[in-house]
Amino acid sequence: MTLSKALEMYVKVIHKLECEQGKGKATSVTEIAEEMDVKPPSVTDALQRLDKLGMVKYEKYHGVRLTKKGKKVAQALACRYETLRDFLVLLGVPEEIASADACEIEHLANSETVRRLTMFVHFMKNSGQSDKWMEQFQEFMKSEVPPKDCE
Amino acid sequence: MTLSKALEMYVKVIHKLECEQGKGKATSVTEIAEEMDVKPPSVTDALQRLDKLGMVKYEKYHGVRLTKKGKKVAQALACRYETLRDFLVLLGVPEEIASADACEIEHLANSETVRRLTMFVHFMKNSGQSDKWMEQFQEFMKSEVPPKDCE
DNA sequence: AATCAGATTTAGACATGTCTAAATATAATC
DNA sequence: GATTATATTTAGACATGTCTAAATCTGATT
Numbered sequence: 469m470t471l472s473k474a475l476e477m478y479v480k481v482i483h484k485l486e487c488e489q490g491k492g493k494a495t496s497v498t499e500i501a502e503e504m505d506v507k508p509p510s511v512t513d514a515l516q517r518l519d520k521l522g523m524v525k526y527e528k529y530h531g532v533r534l535t536k537k538g539k540k541v542a543q544a545l546a547c548r549y550e551t552l553r554d555f556l557v558l559l560g561v562p563e564e565i566a567s568a569d570a571c572e573i574e575h576l577a578n579s580e581t582v583r584r585l586t587m588f589v590h591f592m593k594n595s596g597q598s599d600k601w602m603e604q605f606q607e608f609m610k611s612e613v614p615p616k617d618c619e
Numbered sequence: 620m621t622l623s624k625a626l627e628m629y630v631k632v633i634h635k636l637e638c639e640q641g642k643g644k645a646t647s648v649t650e651i652a653e654e655m656d657v658k659p660p661s662v663t664d665a666l667q668r669l670d671k672l673g674m675v676k677y678e679k680y681h682g683v684r685l686t687k688k689g690k691k692v693a694q695a696l697a698c699r700y701e702t703l704r705d706f707l708v709l710l711g712v713p714e715e716i717a718s719a720d721a722c723e724i725e726h727l728a729n730s731e732t733v734r735r736l737t738m739f740v741h742f743m744k745n746s747g748q749s750d751k752w753m754e755q756f757q758e759f760m761k762s763e764v765p766p767k768d769c770e
Numbered sequence: 771a772a773t774c775a776g777a778t779t780t781a782g783a784c785a786t787g788t789c790t791a792a793a794t795a796t797a798a799t800c
Numbered sequence: 801g802a803t804t805a806t807a808t809t810t811a812g813a814c815a816t817g818t819c820t821a822a823a824t825c826t827g828a829t830t
Contacts, residue, residue, distance in 0.1 A: 475816095497778060513779095559739055565729045565732060569727070573724055588710055619695055626787095649806095664787075
């Protein structure tokens with residue numbers, strides 16, 4: 469019932485391209501292939517499967533559009549991505565790494581986990597205590613040797 | 620060069636079973652299959668590939684043992700899992716969910732991310748401020764409506 | 771309207787990871 | 801030592817996701 473990670477990525481990319489372009493136009497196979505750094509036949513294959521799943525309206529030789537269902541999935545993914553990325557950056561993970569990890573984790577984290585992380589980020593940004601806490605955490609990270617690095 | 624998520628899971632499970640049993644014995648295909656809830660032929664296939672990759676010593680019909688290399692991978696995974704799980708529990712994610720998510724994320728998070736999470740957990744558990752902070756966070760979670768649930 | 775370039779799809783290959791059913795090896799029992 | 805039950809492997813299927821090479825369609829040019 470749920471999409472694979474790969475298919476979710478296609479949905480996400482189509483959404484991004486639809487947002488970038490004017491609303492009217494359908495998104496082409498080539499655009500998707502370039503954005504995802506895969507070859508066109510892989511895209512065709514994915515689109516055929518996404519169409520069967522009701523996530524996109526795909527017309528042979530004429531590009532693709534997200535359905536309502538597809539848009540909903542894309543928006544949920546975007547929201548999860550934002551949350552995860554914000555959270556990791558807050559913890560001091562470099563932006564590049566935070567983005568990459570968020571992009572992986574968005575596909576598999578439980579909603580409850582995402583909800584907690586969202587609250588954490590909010591707490592950090594909105595509670596009066598957060599500045600003080602953040603300062604202390606920064607200090608802690610400087611002073612402490614990482615206990616073990618799992619490698 | 621790096622193992623797939625599926626193969627990493629086999630390594631992890633073999634390690635667990637080796638630890639549970641006396642040291643001497645090799646781990647059997649059936650034990651692994653039961654632990655992972657897959658059928659024996661899937662295990663045979665995975666063991667053949669892990670052997671080629673130098674992660675295990677696999678003797679047809681006579682079970683399997685982790686190599687040094689395999690043990691190292693297993694330990695790194697266990698460490699990552701612990702860190703991720705501890706972290707999620709600290710944030711109030713229910714244990715069941717925390718365990719499941721940790722088990723997914725361990726295979727893909729960047730080391731830098733894991734390191735930051737480790738430090739966060741340490742900070743929470745060891746800095747004098749943590750109790751106060753945790754209390755405030757709990758309070759915040761009760762009072763606030765989750766901003767958006769990404770669904 | 772015919773042609774041609776570029777985009778797209780199809781066909782067929784391969785890797786990973788799973789399964790069922792059938793063949794085979796191991797180990798325990800008689 | 802032969803038989804038999806159990807464990808294991810092989811063979812062959814399928815789904816996902818990728819690729820290359822070849823076929824086909826579309827749209828623009830002449």
